Amino acid sequence: MKKNSETVNQSRFFETRVKGLDRMIGHGVRWGSSVTIVGDGLEKETLCHQIVINALNNGLIVYYVCFKEVPEQLRFILKDEMNFDTTRYERSGRLIFYTPIEISSAAWKMRDTSEIIRILSKFLSKLMVEVTIKVAQRRKLLFIVDNVSALYDLIGEDPRWKDFTTTGMTWVKRIMGAVTLQVADLEDLEVAESLSDFCIVLKNIDGIPYLKVTKSSTFGWTPYRITHGELEIAEDFL
Amino acid sequence: MAITKKHVSETKVKTGIPGLDDLVEGGLIRNSAVLIRGVAGTGKTLFSLQYLTYGALNGEPGVLLSIEETKKDLFREGARFGWNLEKLEKQGKLAIIERQPHYALTIHELEKTARQLRAKRAAIDSVPALFSSYPDELQASEMRSAFHLLCQVLTNSCDCTAILITEAEWSKRYPYEEYVPKGVIELQFKIMEGTMRRFLLIKKMREVRHTKRLHLYEITNNGFTIFVPQKSAGE
Numbered sequence: 001m002k003k004n005s006e007t008v009n010q011s012r013f014f015e016t017r018v019k020g021l022d023r024m025i026g027h028g029v030r031w032g033s034s035v036t037i038v039g040d041g042l043e044k045e046t047l048c049h050q051i052v053i054n055a056l057n058n059g060l061i062v063y064y065v066c067f068k069e070v071p072e073q074l075r076f077i078l079k080d081e082m083n084f085d086t087t088r089y090e091r092s093g094r095l096i097f098y099t100p101i102e103i104s105s106a107a108w109k110m111r112d113t114s115e116i117i118r119i120l121s122k123f124l125s126k127l128m129v130e131v132t133i134k135v136a137q138r139r140k141l142l143f144i145v146d147n148v149s150a151l152y153d154l155i156g157e158d159p160r161w162k163d164f165t166t167t168g169m170t171w172v173k174r175i176m177g178a179v180t181l182q183v184a185d186l187e188d189l190e191v192a193e194s195l196s197d198f199c200i201v202l203k204n205i206d207g208i209p210y211l212k213v214t215k216s217s218t219f220g221w222t223p224y225r226i227t228h229g230e231l232e233i234a235e236d237f238l
Numbered sequence: 239m240a241i242t243k244k245h246v247s248e249t250k251v252k253t254g255i256p257g258l259d260d261l262v263e264g265g266l267i268r269n270s271a272v273l274i275r276g277v278a279g280t281g282k283t284l285f286s287l288q289y290l291t292y293g294a295l296n297g298e299p300g301v302l303l304s305i306e307e308t309k310k311d312l313f314r315e316g317a318r319f320g321w322n323l324e325k326l327e328k329q330g331k332l333a334i335i336e337r338q339p340h341y342a343l344t345i346h347e348l349e350k351t352a353r354q355l356r357a358k359r360a361a362i363d364s365v366p367a368l369f370s371s372y373p374d375e376l377q378a379s380e381m382r383s384a385f386h387l388l389c390q391v392l393t394n395s396c397d398c399t400a401i402l403i404t405e406a407e408w409s410k411r412y413p414y415e416e417y418v419p420k421g422v423i424e425l426q427f428k429i430m431e432g433t434m435r436r437f438l439l440i441k442k443m444r445e446v447r448h449t450k451r452l453h454l455y456e457i458t459n460n461g462f463t464i465f466v467p468q469k470s471a472g473e
Binding site: 205206207208209210212219220221223225226227234236237 | 430433451454456458465467
């Protein structure tokens with residue numbers, strides 16, 4: 001992980017700076033793309049957090065929408081597992097955590113789609129205002145949505161939900177010009193593939209951890225390892 | 239892995255294959271014979287070259303009996319991975335023997351060279367090629383005792399830890415191969431959703447507590463490398 005090189009990345013690609021991954025993707029993620037990290041273990045979160053840290057160290061602004069943990073928990077996880085203190089970045093407005101906490105409550109549990117869409121619409125409108133200012137300042141953004149599997153459950157059941165996600169995705173991609181990185185469970189790979197430009201799939205096969213990039217990569221299942229808490233592609237095996 | 243000088247243990251012989259020694263409690267048992275079996279393209283010859291090169295650079299000279307590949311071919315193969323086999327041979331750290339007109343002469347040459355070199359490592363590439371080269375001298379019914387004798391020559395007379403390369407098809411015809419040596423390592427292919435991957439399985443390794451699962455490996459710019467999911471500090 002490259003640290004303290006806080007220069008704004010102005011290239012055509014967003015580089016994850018995860019060893020070997022940008023090569024697998026093909027230079028990095030094109031701005032305006034939507035990517036989903038799909039996996040069956042906790043390592044999908046490790047990869048997501050690693051990319052977040054690398055993005056912050058590379059001068060980007062990160063919007064982190066989390067449907068699983070509250071900001072306090074995320075701060076703790078980043079500190080405990082990645083030895084990364086978010087304080088400086090949060091203070092300078094470079095890392096913004098959003099937890100639409102209401103979703104975790106009754107409406108979410110009851111799967112009241114109208115209520116959820118209302119909450120998310122309100123949240124998205126608020127976000128749009130904030131982000132528009134950042135975009136005007138020509139800042140590059142990384143938009144994290146962790147974990148979207150719960151939201152995927154609703155897709156297909158209610159056409160309003162699909163409209164909402166399409167609108168949201170279009171806004172994120174076209175208006176924001178950001179890279180959207182989502183995290184999903186392996187069982188949602190099919191939905192993730194249909195909604196993303198490509199997926200980064202983490203899967204354990206016969207006890208060996210493999211990673212594959214769908215759609216855009218010529219590389220097949222490639223082993224990866226976790227070294228000092230960070231994921232890296234076994235580049236020798238590419 | 240760039241092959242470098244490392245400490246060589248008294249009782250265990252480091253293979254020089256990154257990741258393999260950890261799977262067999264530190265290396266091969268000294269003065270044992272280990273069968274390396276696989277289909278074409280799994281890296282059997284490379285395995286033996288890497289094993290011998292590592293030894294040559296670490297004070298354990300080695301001898302290779304190559305039946306089908308010429309010295310020139312092997313020098314070229316080694317150069318692909320940065321190993322100067324020609325230089326090692328000139329320095330008396332490695333000897334490559336080619337097939338002789340008679341089986342007995344070939345074995346005699348192997349034994350003589352190993353003694354001259356004070357070799358500690360030996361490799362036969364390959365057993366099927368060696369045995370089928372002398373149809374008039376070696377009958378199918380004599381193969382088992384010939385194979386047993388070959389292992390004895392390598393490990394006792396030559397005082398070496400030996401790698402015996404064999405082919406999957408040959409093993410089906412002559413299953414005795416599995417019983418005689420101390421260890422059997424199998425190299426396999428697997429197609430995973432369109433991607434070819436190579437796997438190593440330690441099928442048998444007497445006196446050693448070894449892993450029983452498939453291990454991913456690859457032939458990299460540095461040679462034969464076993465995938466290690468977690469690297470230890472300092473690696």
